[in-house]
Structures are given as structure tokens and as C-alpha cells.
Amino acid sequence: MALSSKSNTPIRYPMSVDQTTVKRVARLARITVTDEDAARMEGELNTILGFVEQLSEVDVDGVEPMTSVMPMTIKMRRDQVTDGAKADDIVANAPETTGSFFLVPKVVE
């Protein structure tokens, strides 16, 4: 019996989504989908997931995930107020406002 190494036993991807999963993901993403949308998206998303599945054949044992494309130390700013008092600018593009507040449908009875 051949010895198996980690690289020969790729991670099993959850390869496809069904319409229930599509609807669950749409809820998480806060996008309304109709049954018709969900049916179409099921096929499209599975095509894409099928395409990315080839990553399971790459041996990534001991490889660090990339966290930054360029090695750099995070920049620190001086502890100073350099900006502010722009409430009017901030609400200027909002669909509904009152004074310097955003208006949303009632969330607490």
C-alpha cells in the first residue's frame, strides 16, 4: 500500500451550494433574492466554486498565509485631532436625515 502524504490527500471542499444555501448566504449578505434569482445564482455560484476548487491540489503545508503584500510596519499617527466638525458634510448625501442625524426605519418599539 502506497504511503499517503498530506499533499496527496487534499482538503475536501464543500463543492457546491443548493438553493437553500444560496438563500441563507443572501440573507447574510443582506440582498433580497427571489426563487428565480436563487435558481440562477445556484448555477453561477457553483461554476465559480468549481473553478476555485483546483486550489485543493496545492500543497500548502507549512506555508504562512499572506497578510500584507509588501513588508511594512504599520504607520502611526501623532495623537492629535486633525479633522472633525463635519457633521453637515457627512449627512449631505444621505437619503433621509434630520439635523445632523441619519434617519432609519424604527428599530426599537
Place this chain on the structure above:
Amino acid sequence: MTELTRLTIAEARDQMDKGALSSAELTEAYIGAIEAANGALNAYVAVSADKARAMAKQSDERIARGEAGRLEGIPLGIKDLFATEGIHTQACSHILVGFEPRYESTVTANLWADGAVMLGKLNMDEFAMGSSNENSYYGPAVNPWRAEGSQENLVPGGSSGGSAAAVAAGLCVAATATDTGGSIRQPAAFTGTVGIKPTYGRCSRWGIAAFASSLDQAGPITRDVRDAALMLTSMASVDDKDTTCVDKPVPDYAAALGQSVKGLKIGIPKEYRVDAMPEEIETLWHQGIAWLKDAGAEIVDIELPNTRYALPAYYIVAPAEASSNLARYDGVRYGLRVPGKDILEMYENTRAEGFGDEVKRRIMIGTYVLSAGYYDAYYLRAQKVRTLIKRDFETAFNAGVDAILTPATPSSAFPIGDSAMKSDPVKMYLNDIFTVTVNMAGLPGISVPAGLDHQGLPLGLQLIGRPFDEETLFRTAHVIEQAAGRFEPTRWW
């Protein structure tokens, strides 16, 4: 195109300095050209003619006072992704309808500080997601190039399709663009223009609507290599408002032009030969190799073994970051709001109506791969693959390679509404197969026109450089440009 609207930045600046041309005159020529052509090409989604005239007048005054900046009086088009104060900024999405920011992006502020004039905002794929400009809420931009003897409209590439079409058709001297997986270099290749994506961190991302923050970079699309160097010198800066923007002084990139490439080591990666790539692209690549060899460069074969995993890894990383970045479009702070019976339904209805199909697809993929239980299998694994891709490049550069030469795209421009790409999103994604590795590794890449295919459509070559070594790219691309010449479409619009 009139003679005026064919001038490069360098040529127009020269004439202005000599007093042979005013910014007002040049700006007026462009406003006229846009009025005449935009109905056919749909390159601009908003034209700021009054602002352009006012800026041109100020430029002419500064020129008269001997205070001309690097881009003084040069009329530019700006991709709709850049925030421009008080001017249409919608990332070509319906969800940002009516948005006019109260602030200016760092990149555009740098351009205005150097004297440039803004003509308006350019068409693009919604939120920079696409390779054909067909995902714009404003409809597709049209490539000024057509196949010989054909009336069929072709895509200008994407996502910076409006930028590329406008520069190629003489609707601005140069344009800003952005590149997350190839969105500067692919449209440049499809339109016979020059496009450079600088090293990640060279241009500030502040004020640019975020798509995938670890991949997005701004850069120019221009008529020639010198103009690309001039534009990038102005666009790049050190900026405290973007913590990923590097604290390195910006070189005078144009100074690199004209330097010899004698002794430079140019790497040729065998992994960039893909199935079904037209033979003429392979031939063009060989032509590029021959030009650089003739100019004294040393050609070496290199290996980038993880190349084929770049695109699948990208289609995990980019949607994951996008799903997070686009969470802010919720109908509360700006743009579209579609009512619902409660706040949750308002969010869901707003996003369902405001986002187009491709943007929804990517948000859904991103949400899925980041959802509980799948993070390690998808996102973490993709980020590990990314480390391997970067390592491939580092190995080549450590062995003394100065730049890498590849084709820019696997084909020339294709027709608007191509049915194969419409029915299969992955087919469209394959457009970025040669460009996406560069974003995954954070490196600089330039696309330079190198010839025409059998239909008379432009093709480009790509040069990939070491981090922050854009100068070698400009110098080498200039040699290719000198050998290949420049390419302009025949006017039909």
C-alpha cells in the same frame, strides 16, 4: 480626432510652454470631441465642462506667471471610482445614485495640484468588477477600435474601459484608472494604449471606492510610455490617510526613459503559454523578446510554477474583501434607499435593486467563503497560495532577473455581448489570467502596445518588475514602444 486631440502630455506641455497653445484652446477641443463622440463611445458618464473651462483659465494664468506645474493645463478624464468633490462619483453603480462627495481623493488632488484640468468622469464596470465594461449601470463603453471591414462594436476591456476608450479615441489626453486583477493593463492592451499598475502602496487608495483592499492600486492609461511616467509621478505620493501607502519619495519616472536596457536580465516564464491562446500572441511575444535582445538585454527562461493558481485564488480573495467593503452600501448614509417593512428589509431591498448581477455574484461568493466553517478551506488556503505565488517571483528576482516579459491578454478585444462569456462568468474571468498574478504578489506591471492582430486589432505585451522598480518598467517598455511604434484607431464614430 483633430490634431490637437492627438497630442501627448509631453507634446501639449511643450507647445503651452512655447506659447503656441493655451490650455483653454486644448480643453475646448476636448469638450468638442467628447460632445461629438460620446453618443457612440459612451466613455464618459459625466462631463464637467464648466469646471474644465474654469481650471483651464487658471492654468493659463499660472503659465503666464511662469508657475506651470508638471501637468499644467492638461485635460484629463477620471475613472468614476475616484471621489471628486461636488462631482458625480458613483463607481458606475446605481446604489450610489446622486452621490457627490464632499472631499477629493488623494490621487486626483495630486493631479490638480500639478495643474491638470478635469474633463469629467469615465465609464467603468460597476465597482471595478469586470473585464469588458459591460457591468456598468450606464451601459458599456465602446472600443474605438473595430476589426478591419467590420461594423461590430467591441469591448474596450475593463474595468477601466471608459478610461482606455477615451484615451484611444482622443477624448482626454490621459486618464486615471485602477487595477485589482488587470483593470488597467487589459483595457490598455485592448485599445492600443499604455497602462501601468504600480507596486501596491505606491499610490494612495484614499478616496477611491474600495473593491479588494489588498489588491487595489491606481495608475494611469496614456497614449505613450512617457505620458505614463509623467502621470504616475504626479499620482503617486506619500499619504498619511492611507496606512498601506509607502513612505518612499516618488522618483521622476520620466528620467528613466531613454536609458539603455543593455545587460538587463529579462525573464520569460513558460507558464504564460496557455491553451487556446492564438498563435499570433505567441508570435508577438517572440517579437518582444527579439526587440529586447536587439537592444542588448539578456533573455533568460524562468519558472513561475504557481501561476495557474493565481486566478482561482483571486476569485476567493477579491470577492471576500469585496463582500466586506461593500457592506457599507446599506441605504442609510448615501445613495439609493428602497423602503421595506423594517430596517432589515430596507437594507435587503436597497442592495437587491442597487447592485448589478456581477457585483451581487461576488458579494455572495465572498460571503460564502468567509462564512462559519468555510474560512480555512477557502480564504486561508487562498492566502497561502498567494504566498507561494509571491515566492515564485522572489525566486526569479533573487536570481538576478530585472523584469519579466509576458503577453498582456490571451486575446484581442471581443464583441460586446459575447454569448460564451455571458453564459459562463469564469470565461470572462480568464481575461485576467496574465495580469492577476501581479496583483496577488503586489508587484508593478505595465502593458505596452506591441502590434496588431490579423483583424487589425491592438495587442499588448506586459512587463512585470521588482517591488517599487517602476523605473525599469518604463525604461524597458520605452524600448518596446520605440520598436513597435504607436497605434491609433481609424475614426468611425
